[in-house]
Amino acid sequence: MKPVLAVEDxxxxxxxxxxxxxxxxxxxxxxxxxxTLALVGESGSGKSMSVLAATGLAPRTARVAxxxxxxxxxxxxxxxxxxxxxxxxxxxxxxxxxxxxxxPVLTVGRQVTEAAExxxxxxxxxxxxxxxxxxxLVGIPSAGQRVDAYPHQFSGGMRQRVVIAxxxxxxxxxxxxxxxxxxxxxxxxxxxxxLVADLQRRLGTAVVWIxxxxxxxxxxxDTVAVMYAGRILEQGPVDAVFATPSHPYxxxxxxxxxxxxxxxxxLVTIAGAPPSPLDLPAGCAFWPRCPVRGxxxxxxxxxxxxxxxxxxxxxxxxxxxxxxxxx
Amino acid sequence: MARFVxxxxxxxAVVLLGVTxxxxxxxxxxPGDPVRVALGTRFDPQTYEAxxxxxxxxxxxVAQYFDYLRRALTGDLGVSFRSGRPVxxxxxxxxxxxLSLAVTAVVFAxxxxxxxxxxxxxxSGSLVDHAARVFSQFGVSVPDFWMGIMGILLFSGxxxxxxxxxxxxxxxxxxxxxxxxxLPAATVGLVTASILTRFIRSSMLEVLSEDxxxxxxxxxxxxxxxxxxxxxxxxxxxxxxxxxxQLASLLGGVxxxxxxxxxxxxxxxxxxxxxxxxxxxxxxxxxxxxxxxLLVNLLVDILYARLDPRITVK
Numbered sequence: 298m299k300p301v302l303a304v305e306d307x308x309x310x311x312x313x314x315x316x317x318x319x320x321x322x323x324x325x326x327x328x329x330x331x332x333t334l335a336l337v338g339e340s341g342s343g344k345s346m347s348v349l350a351a352t353g354l355a356p357r358t359a360r361v362a363x364x365x366x367x368x369x370x371x372x373x374x375x376x377x378x379x380x381x382x383x384x385x386x387x388x389x390x391x392x393x394x395x396x397x398x399x400x401p402v403l404t405v406g407r408q409v410t411e412a413a414e415x416x417x418x419x420x421x422x423x424x425x426x427x428x429x430x431x432x433x434l435v436g437i438p439s440a441g442q443r444v445d446a447y448p449h450q451f452s453g454g455m456r457q458r459v460v461i462a463x464x465x466x467x468x469x470x471x472x473x474x475x476x477x478x479x480x481x482x483x484x485x486x487x488x489x490x491x492l493v494a495d496l497q498r499r500l501g502t503a504v505v506w507i508x509x510x511x512x513x514x515x516x517x518x519d520t521v522a523v524m525y526a527g528r529i530l531e532q533g534p535v536d537a538v539f540a541t542p543s544h545p546y547x548x549x550x551x552x553x554x555x556x557x558x559x560x561x562x563x564l565v566t567i568a569g570a571p572p573s574p575l576d577l578p579a580g581c582a583f584w585p586r587c588p589v590r591g592x593x594x595x596x597x598x599x600x601x602x603x604x605x606x607x608x609x610x611x612x613x614x615x616x617x618x619x620x621x622x623x624x
Numbered sequence: 625m626a627r628f629v630x631x632x633x634x635x636x637a638v639v640l641l642g643v644t645x646x647x648x649x650x651x652x653x654x655p656g657d658p659v660r661v662a663l664g665t666r667f668d669p670q671t672y673e674a675x676x677x678x679x680x681x682x683x684x685x686v687a688q689y690f691d692y693l694r695r696a697l698t699g700d701l702g703v704s705f706r707s708g709r710p711v712x713x714x715x716x717x718x719x720x721x722x723l724s725l726a727v728t729a730v731v732f733a734x735x736x737x738x739x740x741x742x743x744x745x746x747x748s749g750s751l752v753d754h755a756a757r758v759f760s761q762f763g764v765s766v767p768d769f770w771m772g773i774m775g776i777l778l779f780s781g782x783x784x785x786x787x788x789x790x791x792x793x794x795x796x797x798x799x800x801x802x803x804x805x806x807l808p809a810a811t812v813g814l815v816t817a818s819i820l821t822r823f824i825r826s827s828m829l830e831v832l833s834e835d836x837x838x839x840x841x842x843x844x845x846x847x848x849x850x851x852x853x854x855x856x857x858x859x860x861x862x863x864x865x866x867x868x869x870q871l872a873s874l875l876g877g878v879x880x881x882x883x884x885x886x887x888x889x890x891x892x893x894x895x896x897x898x899x900x901x902x903x904x905x906x907x908x909x910x911x912x913x914x915x916x917x918l919l920v921n922l923l924v925d926i927l928y929a930r931l932d933p934r935i936t937v938k
Contacts, residue, residue, distance in 0.1 A: 354842055385844015392842075397835035402857050402932055412843035447933040463843075 301471045301503040303327035307363035309350045318574040320346045322527035333504040335514040338524035344507050353380045386416040389464030389472045394480040395456035399448040405459045406444035413466040431462040454485035475507045523547050526582035533609030543611040545589045591615040636918040643914040658705045658901045702904035711908035722889030726874035728805050732813035741824025763818025769880045772811040789886040808885040816870045823866045827859040868924040876913040
């Protein structure tokens with residue numbers, strides 16, 4: 298099946314006072330209809346930036362290069378106006394913080410269907426009943442009345458439901474969820490994850506889920522791409538990556554998950570910090586923190602993405618566990 | 625809403641009461657004797673005493689104040705020491721001139737500041753932005769009386785397009801009113817426009833970086849829609865206050881400009897009353913200005929609630 302959204306060799310360079318920052322340094326990923334792709338990584342790993350750049354929402358100071366295909370249309374060569382239309386019509390966005398991603402002075406109903414008015418030519422009257430429908434779809438009680446309420450009259454979890462309703466207004470082919478649960482409390486987090494998974498099953502929407510929460514990834518994703526310092530270090534089917542993490546970084550990340558069964562045991566961490574995007578190393582970016590640290594090649598030569606099994610690729614000279622242990 | 629307005633009006637009455645007290649006391653500190661000024665240099669002491677008694681100036685201060693207050697409540701603000709005419713009439717007949725100048729100046733200022741501030745925020749760092757910043761720097765730093773004089777020299781002296789000074793009531797002849805109001809309003813408005821442009825620009829810039837603006841962009845809305853519906857509406861909230869403060873201070877009369885353009889407004893009246901130590905007129909003018917100020921503030925609070933649904937007036 299043709300991917301809904303695919304990026305090839307995407308780079309994002311942001312001009313700063315101290316020189317160019319390489320936020321995304323050559324990334325390839327694709328998400329197919331109905332599929333969920335999880336982009337995982339620490340803050341600053343380029344996971345959000347790669348998606349924003351692909352959809353034309355990167356900050357003005359960013360220079361974006363590479364190819365982006367949306368439903369088979371190459372976006373890179375298109376004018377801003379056409380890109381804007383394609384984005385609004387085919388992609389829905391759910392951002393991190395529902396407290397700030399809604400406009401405080403417009404009713405939620407108005408905000409939910411704005412995109413449908415723009416791209417599907419809905420009249421204001423039709424938009425209103427569509428808004429009620431969408432609010433019901435995301436589980437907002439007495440949607441008929443709440444449609445005229447303002448964002449400040451909703452709780453955080455309810456606001457995120459509004460944002461999801463908004464993202465679904467044009468029945469998009471792709472939903473981009475940029476850490477949609479980070480700003481919510483744990484109970485609400487679970488509800489939102491559940492809601493998106495349920496909507497995806499019913500509507501067949503593809504989802505790109507940006508997160509640093511590996512627990513969420515295991516629960517909802519089909520494929521996962523682990524990003525570090527602007528590059529993908531490992532990607533593949535979520536079962537394969539979780540069962541046999543082949544990059545030392547993925548292994549360390551999985552080991553660092555808090556384990557409730559371990560009780561009061563100290564949390565496992567990865568020592569050190571990622572490199573500055575102003576000064577990416579020539580070799581493997583994870584090398585300074587790597588528990589394996591193979592040889593001098595790691596420090597000076599960028600490892601290519603190599604396949605370890607069907608659809609499972611890893612960017613290291615030393616896939617883990619080594620071939621001998623794998624049998 | 626009605627309850628809010630009534631409560632605010634009551635509060636305003638208390639503030640006005642305070643204003644009368646302060647003005648009354650301040651005037652006691654001003655050196656000079658109004659009766660003496662009214663009589664000129666040669667007068668006989670009997671006339672002097674008689675006049676003082678008629679004006680109530682021989683009474684103790686407290687009695688004078690309460691007497692003033694009691695009559696003020698019935699709309700009687702006393703009579704002018706200078707002309708002998710009722711103060712209420714004098715002050716009210718000056719109101720249209722000041723009102724028309726202030727409103728025209730603010731409208732003129734908004735007509736410049738809104739487009740300039742908006743474009744300069746959206747295209748920050750562009751040529752337009754730099755030009756806007758030079759303009760507002762110029763407007764804030766150049767004194768208004770100098771700009772007024774230059775305006776008269778250019779548009780009246782050299783080009784002969786506009787009358788150099790004077791006032792024609794709007795109700796009398798709208799065309800001539802417009803030609804007379806143009807120069808003073810533009811002079812005052814330019815300063816206001818400079819202040820407003822800066823304010824609108826920075827308010828817009830702040831809102832432009834909000835998450836909900838990115839949300840609006842993510843929806844694929846046209847830039848015009850994003851700016852007008854999402855950015856401007858939010859950026860306006862603090863701007864309303866600045867416009868109101870500007871308007872209110874212009875309603876108080878722009879003394880220098882009104883004197884320069886021979887504009888018979890409240891500012892001119894205040895100036896003349898101070899020069900002549902015409903206390904009743906001065907008190908009346910200050911009271912009227914304070915009342916206008918309070919009224920504008922009340923309107924701003926109501927407008928706020930209309931612009932920002934998070935604010936409820938109860």
